[in-house]
Amino acid sequence: MLKATSYNQLKWLFSCVLFLPFCLSALAQTTKVEALLKEIKPNQPDTARMRIYRQLTTAYGSVDQDKKYYYAVEYKKIAERLKVDTLVVEAYIDMGGTHAIKTVMDSALFYFSKGYETAKKIKYDRGMARALASMGYVYEKIDNEREAIDKYKEALRLYKKVNYAKGINQCYINIGGIYHDLGEYEVSQTYDLLALESYKKIGHEPGIASALFSLGGGCLELGEFEKAKNYFQQSLEIRERIGDINGIALARWGLARVDIKEERFKEALPNLEIALKHDIELKNTFHESAVLISFARAHLGLKDYKKAKEYAKRAEVNSRIMKSLSMRSKAVWLYTKIEEAQGNYKEAYDYQNDFIELTDSIKAEEKLKHLVLTEFSRVSSENEGLMKDNQIIATKNISYVKTIFITSIILLFVVILLVLYYKRNQEKKATNLLLQRQRDEISEINKELEMLNEELITQMEIIAVQNTELEQLNMVKNKFFSIVSHDLRSPLATLKMLFGLYREGQLNENELNELLAKLEDTIYTTSVFLDNLLEWSKSQLDGIVVNPANFEVGKLINENIQLTETAVRLKGLKIESSIERNTMAFADANMINVVVRNLISNAVKFCNPGDIISIEAYNSNDKMYLTIKDTGPGISEKELQKLFNLEHTITTSASGDKGHQIGLVLCKDMVEQNKGKIKVESELGKGTVFFVEIPEKQM
Known part of the structure; x- marks a missing residue:
């Protein structure tokens, strides 16, 4: 998994290098936009206006995606009016491109599909290829690699058919990159070789260097170190010749990785130093972190543990800035190996726990991506269904037009006959009566149809409400399992590792007892968390029946204070209570007991030795007011905003207690x-106050 993630990021780096000239031309594109806008004249021919609109679509591609979409729609309208079908295809793809750049992938796929279907109808091969390649890009971005490969391969076949070199090369690179991410390195190298040969034919040196680097990466993963070194060296020579600093850093890093794999740790250092220097100059934080990781591995191999840890620390700092869990997990993994090599098993054990938590977080992100992909597939399926429904409706509309036309002719003929009958005989009245009856029957039928339509609308509204309820239940279920899977795995994994270390003799009995004491606190915290979680899930899924009654608040609060008496004494805290006599409340006593217990436990948990917890309760204006105040560390403004939201964050007190x-x-x-109502006021360093308000008596 870590290798695939790195290669994905490197492929992104290549995209940045190829995209750089395009970004630098943004100012030129703005100037071009201004010139094109001046060309638009009143009463201009459609052909000239369509040409300008299409050029504006291209020019706005690097300036304003909303404007690009607008002009794509405009030139599509003109193309449809003039029946220029190839430009209709290009317009659909341009419209989809704006949504893809803004990461609205379902809309992007819809327009790309429309472009493909239109191109297929008119047998426009290059348009079909462009649409398929664009669809492959969407599927690649949403991590549906197999579907992306299918689209790219079909686009490649069509590009070869029309002999479009640029499209062919891009498909080779895209397909090879996906197979590399999937760990299918032999297949990946096949496409990289094809890309290399194709770039050589057109003499495109940056493309040749990129293909050589990709081949080197594949050989490195396959253990073909000599081949890998040769490819990286060739890539480096081209990069140095064309002055590509970013490419030089990548090639140098590749050569150093080969040395590290072959345990020539000292030989790897010069290449790493050059790569790091260039990455710092370019402010390429991600690749800088990858080079720092390689530095740490080299020094670990040389048993220079101090330097190894320094480089790993720099990589971890960068990973936090980039918010890259994968890079951070690599740095923490290196901490573990460095401490193990020095015999510091306790420190290695702590870092191993951190690594497990990071791995769980990465898996949680992957699950979220899977959920997004599932939802994306559902939306795409619904869009296809809507398109089919639109086609059926369009077909029915045509049928209705024909029916109305035929009916109109018949009615005209009837009118002519009526005039003739009026002139020739006295049967006019009978005919009129007959027509009146027919109108009445039609009116009755129309009324029945209106009633049926109202019933259908009502049923649709009911179904919509049911769907909303089901989605809410599904969301609650997902939150429940996400929290359980995240917060139960870590204590169990820690317990498993602890017993393993003891069984292998790496821990003595004293160390085991010390760690078990810490683990006991973790299990107690997890137990309290499960109690709250089960109470909450019961309220969300099955519903809690509220049984309100009048009860005295003071007794309930004093019982909860007694429950925390041991923890208060051990932490050196002080609890002060000011509860007026006969302070009453009208509510479910069991539920309010849970609330009071949680608020007092939280205050005890997060307060520091010497802090004071003040509890006050009184009646006023038919309400019972409860205030729980502490002089603890307080809560930041950012955490206050999400305090009552289910975002599954874990907070840790100064003593190590988790909340x-x-x-x-x-x-x-x-x-x-x-x-009732509950609110909180807090400021870092000045403590926290929770306010609870519930009815005093039944209203």
């Missing part, structure tokens, strides 16, 4: 179900 936000979500749900 799960699910408890506060449960408190909010239960207070609101009892017709």
Whole structure:
């Protein structure tokens, strides 16, 4: 998984290099836009206006995607009016391109599909190829690699048919990159070789260098180190000749990776130093981090543990800036190996736990991508269904037009006959009566049809409401399993590793007892978290029946204070309570007990030794007001904004206690179900205050 992620990022780097001239020309494109806008004249011929609109679509591609979409729609309208079908195809693809750049992938795929179907009808091979390649890009971006490969291969076949070299080369590169990400390196190299030969034919040196680098990466993964070194060296020579600093850094890094694989750690250092220097100059943070990781591995091989850790630390700092979990996990993995090599098993164990948590987070991201892909497939399927429905409706409309036309002719003929009958005989009245009856019958039929239509609309509204409810339930279920899978795996994995280390003799009994004590706190925290989670899921999935009744608040609060008495004494805290006598509330006592328990437990958990927790309760204006205030570390403004939201964040106190936000979500749900309100005020370094308001008596 880590190799594939790195190659994806490197492929992105290549895209940046190829895209750079395009970005630098943005100012020139703006000037071109201004010149084209001046060419638009009133009463201009459609052919001239269509040409200008198409050029504006291209010019706005690097300036303003909304304007690009607007002019693509405009030149499509003119092309349809003039029946220039090839430009209709190009317009659909340009419209899809704007959505793809803005990452609205379902809309992008819709327009690319429309372009492909239109090109297929008129047998426009190059348009079909462009549409298929664009669809492949969409599927690649949403991680549907197999579908992307199919689209790219079909586009490649059509590009070969029309002998379009640029399209052929791009398809080779795209397909090879996907197979490399999938770990199918032999297949990837086949396409890289094809791209290399194709670039050589047209003499495109940047493309040749990129293909050589890709081949070197594949050989490195296959263990063909001599071949890999040769490819990287050839790529380096071209990059140095054309002055491509970014490409030089990549090639130098590739050569160093070969040396590291063959355990020539000292020989790898000069190439890494050059690569790092260029990456810092270019402010290429991602590749700088990859080079730092390689530096750390080389120094680990040389047993220079201090330098190894320094380079790994720099890579981790960069990964936090980039918010790259994969890069950060590599750095933490290196920490583990460095500490193990030095015999620091406790530190290695701590870093191993961090690595497991990062791995779980990466898997959670992959699950989210899978959910997005599933939703994307569903939307695409619905769009296809809507297109079919539109075709059916269009067919029916044509049929209705024909029917109306025929009916009109018949009615005209009837009118002529009526005039003739009026002149010739006295049967006019009978004929009129007959027509009147027919009109009445038609009116009755129309009324029945209107009633049926209203029933259908009502049924559709009911179905829409049911779908919304099902989606909400599904969302709750997904949140539930996401939280359970994330927060239960880590303690279990830690316990498993702990027993393994003890069984292998890497921990003595004292160390085991110390770690078990810490693990006991973790399991207790997880147990409290599960209690809250099950209460919350019950309220969301099955619904909690609220049984309000009058009860005295003071007794309930004092019981909860007694429950935390041991924890308060151990942490050196002080609890002050000011509860007026006969302070009453009208609510479900069990639910309010859960709320009070959670709020007091949170205050005890996050306060530092010597802090004070103040609890106050009183009645006023037919309400019961409860205030729980502490002098603890406080909460930041950013955390306050999402405190009552189910975003599955874990907060840690100064003493190492972990808090799960699910408890506060449960408190909010239960207070609101009892017709109350809950809010919080806090400032870092100045403590936190929770305010609870519920009815004093039945209203």
